[in-house]
Amino acid sequence: MRAKRKQKLYAILGLVTLAAMAVGLTLYALRSNINLFFSPVQIAEGKAPLERQIRAGGMVKKGSVARDPDSLAATFTVTDYVEDLEVRYRGILPDLFREGQGVVVMGELQPEGWLRADKVLAKHDENYMPPEVAQALKDAGYSPEDYQDKAAEVGERPAAED
Amino acid sequence: MWAFLHKLGSPRSFYAITERWLPPLWLAAVALILVGGVWGLAFAPADYQQGNSFRIIYVHVPAAFLAQSIFVTMAVAGLVFMVWKIKLADMAAAMMAPLGAGMTFVALFSGAVWGVPTWGTWWQWDARLTSMLILLFLYIGVIALRGAFASRDGGARAASVLAMVGVINIPIIKFSVDWWYTLHQTASFSITEKPAMPASMWLPLLLMVLGFYAFFIAVTLTRTRSEILRRESSKRWVRELIEEGH
Numbered sequence: 001m002r003a004k005r006k007q008k009l010y011a012i013l014g015l016v017t018l019a020a021m022a023v024g025l026t027l028y029a030l031r032s033n034i035n036l037f038f039s040p041v042q043i044a045e046g047k048a049p050l051e052r053q054i055r056a057g058g059m060v061k062k063g064s065v066a067r068d069p070d071s072l073a074a075t076f077t078v079t080d081y082v083e084d085l086e087v088r089y090r091g092i093l094p095d096l097f098r099e100g101q102g103v104v105v106m107g108e109l110q111p112e113g114w115l116r117a118d119k120v121l122a123k124h125d126e127n128y129m130p131p132e133v134a135q136a137l138k139d140a141g142y143s144p145e146d147y148q149d150k151a152a153e154v155g156e157r158p159a160a161e162d
Numbered sequence: 163m164w165a166f167l168h169k170l171g172s173p174r175s176f177y178a179i180t181e182r183w184l185p186p187l188w189l190a191a192v193a194l195i196l197v198g199g200v201w202g203l204a205f206a207p208a209d210y211q212q213g214n215s216f217r218i219i220y221v222h223v224p225a226a227f228l229a230q231s232i233f234v235t236m237a238v239a240g241l242v243f244m245v246w247k248i249k250l251a252d253m254a255a256a257m258m259a260p261l262g263a264g265m266t267f268v269a270l271f272s273g274a275v276w277g278v279p280t281w282g283t284w285w286q287w288d289a290r291l292t293s294m295l296i297l298l299f300l301y302i303g304v305i306a307l308r309g310a311f312a313s314r315d316g317g318a319r320a321a322s323v324l325a326m327v328g329v330i331n332i333p334i335i336k337f338s339v340d341w342w343y344t345l346h347q348t349a350s351f352s353i354t355e356k357p358a359m360p361a362s363m364w365l366p367l368l369l370m371v372l373g374f375y376a377f378f379i380a381v382t383l384t385r386t387r388s389e390i391l392r393r394e395s396s397k398r399w400v401r402e403l404i405e406e407g408h
Binding site for chain 1 (some may be wrong): 207208209210211212216219239241244245246279280281282283286287288289323326327329330334342343344347348349350358359361363
């Protein structure tokens with residue numbers, strides 16, 4: 001390689017490295033703002049502002065969903081398996097909303113420590129599984145929460161039993 | 163190896179060599195996308211939670227793969243053009259940019275369509291979605307910057323620099339779902355890890371991904387060959403080629 005080309009190559013690589021460092025430092029400084037939601041632990045630590053629109057995320061705790069039979073109101077607990085957060089919501093829940101499923105809720109944190117949600121989003125995980133396999137797992141006595149672990153295992157098998 | 167690459171770097175030899183590559187590439191692209199598409203959309207099992215809407219994966223994931231791969235390829239071509247002054251690299255970069263922008267749009271759009279029934283929203287400013295939107299803007303920027311210069315060389319250099327600097331966004335897209343809390347799930351399908359789904363679901367996806375890559379290479383070669391003829395139209399070998407009736 002000629003000296004001039006080498007110099008140019010280093011100049012470009014240097015420029016890209018500097019730009020990468022600038023972007024990296026910016027993202028590091030903004031790291032908490034880039035997170036889409038607060039986890040229950042962060043909320044318990046008081047990191048989330050009160051009575052301002054925030055997003056909180058976690059798993060819907062098993063057995064915590066209570067629906068009002070006369071209205072669309074529902075209460076449930078969002079957990080990250082360390083801390084719990086009570087959520088009260090009035091509206092239509094997404095199709096994928098169920099116990100053990102990840103959710104992101106948008107709403108205002110109340111001083112009493114619960115969250116008044118005005119939107120609930122279901123978070124899908126990276127696992128996919130045919131219904132027959134899910135049914136087979138259910139028949140074999142696995143609970144829905146185990147599906148996600150099992151789905152990952154099913155993915156490792158050379159061919160699905162279909 | 164180096165001798166072959168040097169030969170490939172000259173527009174005339176490139177034009178002659180790639181002529182034989184095109185038919186198998188186009189055939190592979192069409193066959194893989196056709197088989198993968200029909201298999202994925204009609205025969206693969208539905209997901210136990212999402213039902214049939216999960217089938218968007220067969221377009222979404224290959225499009226998102228290509229959107230990022232094309233940008234990286236464009237940045238490498240920009241580097242080759244800037245350092246070694248190989249004009250062919252710049253021609254290829256210019257020709258692949260619109261396809262990359264299109265694939266980014268397809269990935270964003272199919273993701274939004276999938277998001278409505280699955281998440282309950284078509285858009286959230288989460289790290290994965292936002293960084294992918296920035297990728298679309300970078301593509302548009304690269305294309306616009308190239309056209310904004312009066313001289314072709316100036317536009318080519320500006321587009322190369324933007325592509326090389328913009329490539330920083332690619333690892334951000336890739337790792338956004340691991341670094342931050344996002345609504346978007348982590349990768350279901352990657353080259354390095356076992357897929358998080360059974361073979362009856364990921365085999366058609368694999369065919370689609372390979373088909374999309376074959377399509378990308380075939381489109382880029384075809385377009386670059388036309389661009390060579392356009393830019394070198396005053397050269398003797400091109401005029402001889404036209405007289406021969408090719």
